[in-house]
Amino acid sequence: MEHALSLFVRSIFADNMIFAFFLGMCSYLAVSKDVKTSLGLGVAVVFVETITLPVNYLLQVYVLEPLNLGYLSFILFIAVIAAIVQLVEMVVEKFSPSLYNSLGIFLPLIAVNCAIMGASLFMQQRVQLDPENVKAIANIGDAFAYAIGSGLGWLLAIVALAGIREKMEYNDVPKPLQGIGITFITVGLMALAFMCFSGLNI
Amino acid sequence: MALSKKTKEAFLGPLNANNPVLVQILGICSALAVTVQLKPAIVMGLSVTIIVALSNLVVSLIRKSIPTRIRIIIQLVVVAALVTIVSEVLKAFAYDLAMQLSVYLGLIITNCILMGRLEAYAMTNDPWDSLVDGLGNGFGYAWILVVVAFVRELFGSGKLFGLQIIPESWYVANGGFYENCGMMLMPAMALILVGCIIWFHRSINDEKK
Numbered sequence: 001m002e003h004a005l006s007l008f009v010r011s012i013f014a015d016n017m018i019f020a021f022f023l024g025m026c027s028y029l030a031v032s033k034d035v036k037t038s039l040g041l042g043v044a045v046v047f048v049e050t051i052t053l054p055v056n057y058l059l060q061v062y063v064l065e066p067l068n069l070g071y072l073s074f075i076l077f078i079a080v081i082a083a084i085v086q087l088v089e090m091v092v093e094k095f096s097p098s099l100y101n102s103l104g105i106f107l108p109l110i111a112v113n114c115a116i117m118g119a120s121l122f123m124q125q126r127v128q129l130d131p132e133n134v135k136a137i138a139n140i141g142d143a144f145a146y147a148i149g150s151g152l153g154w155l156l157a158i159v160a161l162a163g164i165r166e167k168m169e170y171n172d173v174p175k176p177l178q179g180i181g182i183t184f185i186t187v188g189l190m191a192l193a194f195m196c197f198s199g200l201n202i
Numbered sequence: 203m204a205l206s207k208k209t210k211e212a213f214l215g216p217l218n219a220n221n222p223v224l225v226q227i228l229g230i231c232s233a234l235a236v237t238v239q240l241k242p243a244i245v246m247g248l249s250v251t252i253i254v255a256l257s258n259l260v261v262s263l264i265r266k267s268i269p270t271r272i273r274i275i276i277q278l279v280v281v282a283a284l285v286t287i288v289s290e291v292l293k294a295f296a297y298d299l300a301m302q303l304s305v306y307l308g309l310i311i312t313n314c315i316l317m318g319r320l321e322a323y324a325m326t327n328d329p330w331d332s333l334v335d336g337l338g339n340g341f342g343y344a345w346i347l348v349v350v351a352f353v354r355e356l357f358g359s360g361k362l363f364g365l366q367i368i369p370e371s372w373y374v375a376n377g378g379f380y381e382n383c384g385m386m387l388m389p390a391m392a393l394i395l396v397g398c399i400i401w402f403h404r405s406i407n408d409e410k411k
Contacts, residue, residue, distance in 0.1 A: 021235060021389075022231045022234040078279075121305035125304065
């Protein structure tokens with residue numbers, strides 16, 4: 001339990017998907033223009049991450065490893081992610097049209113979000129670690145904790161950037177640096193700030 | 203072989219005016235993460251070039267028989283198969299490098315450049331143009347990686363390709379005046395460097411217009 005909690009907190013702050021590994025950068029930079037939309041995308045990422053990562057964990061531990069099919073993992077993981085995204089889209093559309101309206105446009109984007117695939121690949125590495133290691137994922141509970149944590153970390157990062165960018169609208173930025181240039185530098189400075197969490201341990 | 207104007211444009215456009223990283227802002231994730239040293243950056247650049255070119259070719263060849271509703275999954279499978287091949291080859295012949303690239307090699311699958319090019323170009327153009335377009339975009343991506351890695355390795359650890367460039371006697375530890383800039387090794391600096399490259403690129407290209 002403690003281990004799962006530590007994994008959860010570390011994956012939000014110290015191992016943040018954006019600031020430590022640059023995963024999911026493309027949609028992160030493209031969609032972070034206002035807080036509301038970025039919150040929607042963030043929630044969708046948390047949602048899909050929480051479903052796909054444990055599924056991929058089970059596949060890795062009970063199918064790929066015993067059968068020695070490790071080299072198939074890329075194809076299998078991406079197929080699982082694409083299929084689940086499609087499935088989630090259909091289920092949400094059927095049972096909760098209002099949620100579908102707010103999440104709908106983001107769901108297809110998420111299939112190719114590196115943060116989702118990246119988390120599954122990190123999980124694959126972490127499964128092989130010694131269970132005592134703070135980064136190890138030893139059971140399905142850990143996999144859930146890691147999935148929710150890294151999703152929330154991504155959500156936090158995109159909402160924070162969107163907030164800053166909304167304020168920055170009024171700043172006098174040099175012309176060639178406007179838009180994407182200054183956004184990169186802002187994210188760089190945010191990453192510096194997040195580095196203060198890197199020693200975090202529970 | 204004479205190149206038509208369109209083919210030339212498909213190759214040269216992405217190198218500068220329509221660069222995938224600087225202008226279209228695609229494929230940033232891996233561009234930042236593997237650029238601490240030159241060697242992994244070059245290997246990554248080449249792998250992406252090969253995969254973009256081949257997947258463009260394959261998807262363009264089968265584009266007429268792909269049903270539009272499930273095209274994304276088909277594209278992903280083509281890309282994933284190619285990435286698996288490249289990663290197995292790297293593991294066989296350059297194991298250390300493959301380990302250094304770790305998950306970022308697998309993440310070529312979700313590299314936005316690939317999906318972007320497949321959707322925007324390979325689905326509507328013939329195989330030869332698509333192959334050239336893939337090569338152009340791959341090299342456009344690779345040169346950014348090399349520039350960022352050059353700066354980070356030179357200033358971050360005083361080396362290029364793992365060889366010491368800045369003389370040992372310059373270092374403070376040996377009675378000199380020089381100290382490596384540790385900031386360059388951190389993830390944050392990669393973002394700021396790319397931001398600055400975009401700045402240069404835009405100011406030069408705007409002047410031309």
